[in-house]
Amino acid sequence: MENPAKEIPGVIHLLTQSPPSIQRETIETYFTQDASFTHPFCRTGSFDNSRFLIRAIYRWYKILSPKIELTINSVAYDEPNLLLYVNITQVFGIWVIPFHRARVNLTTVLALRRNRGDEKYYIQSQNDLYQTDEFVKFVLPPSWMFVWLWQFWATFFCFLGAFALWPISYAEQWVWDEGESRKSRSKVEGRKGQRVGDVLDDIELKDLERKALVNKPSR
Incomplete structure (x- = not known):
């Protein structure tokens, strides 16, 4: 890529919505040979020719859900650190499970590497970040409700703990104020x-x- 922020939406659409031959060509064109892939359900690590595992993951992804609806919501490029942050919404439906359609939101963090030979940028690692209530939708779509209930329950206990143990916070603040x-x-x-x-x-x-x-x- 010569302009990562501008080109990455097209690359992502090719990875997720193209036939097998174009998907494979896209991975070999835009990923480094030792690229790594991290997801809540799988991880490749980085080693010589680890890219072939990324090809297998994307192929299985398309086998499970041949038709994927995907929207790029935003792209942010941290140029000094060569990091791309891409917020994505996708609809994933497993064909063997009737009526299974999971609408999930994630942020993908792509670490880039610049090739001094052609002065282009290549994907060195992909890290897909999902909230817990999002990635459970892949397995059982209604399960996000149980995650929400758990999270609200945990928040209630945070409130009780903060209320009951307020002297600890008071003492911490007093020590800090005295030091200042x-x-x-x-x-x-x-x-x-x-x-x-x-x-x-x-x-x-x-x-x-x-x-x-x-x-x-x-x-």
Whole structure:
């Protein structure tokens, strides 16, 4: 890729919505040979020719869901660190499970590597990030409701814990405030000491000048 932020939407559509031959060609064109792939359900690692595992993952992905609806919501490019952040919404339906259609949202983080030979950018790693209630939809679409219930229940316990153990937070804040107060006093005392020193230096300098005038020999 010469312009990663502009070209990556097209690359993703080719990876997910093209026939096997074009999908394979896309992976070999845009991924490095030792590229890695990370997903909640699978991981390749990075080694010589690990790219062939990425080909297998994408092939199985299309076998499970031959028709995938996919929308690129946003693309952000961290150019200094060669990172692409792509937010995606896709509809995934497993053909062997009747009426299975999972609408999921994810953020894909793509680490790039620049080839000094052709000055193009290639995908070094792909990391698909899903919220828990999103990736469980692949297995059982209604299961996201149970995840939500668990998350709300956990939030309720966070509230109870924060309310019951508020003295710990109070003590932590008190220790921090005392430390900041000591730092402020030290700075003030340091500035006062510097001003006193400057005044003494000025008095001493004037005293030396006065003595020099008094002891100056007359002509």
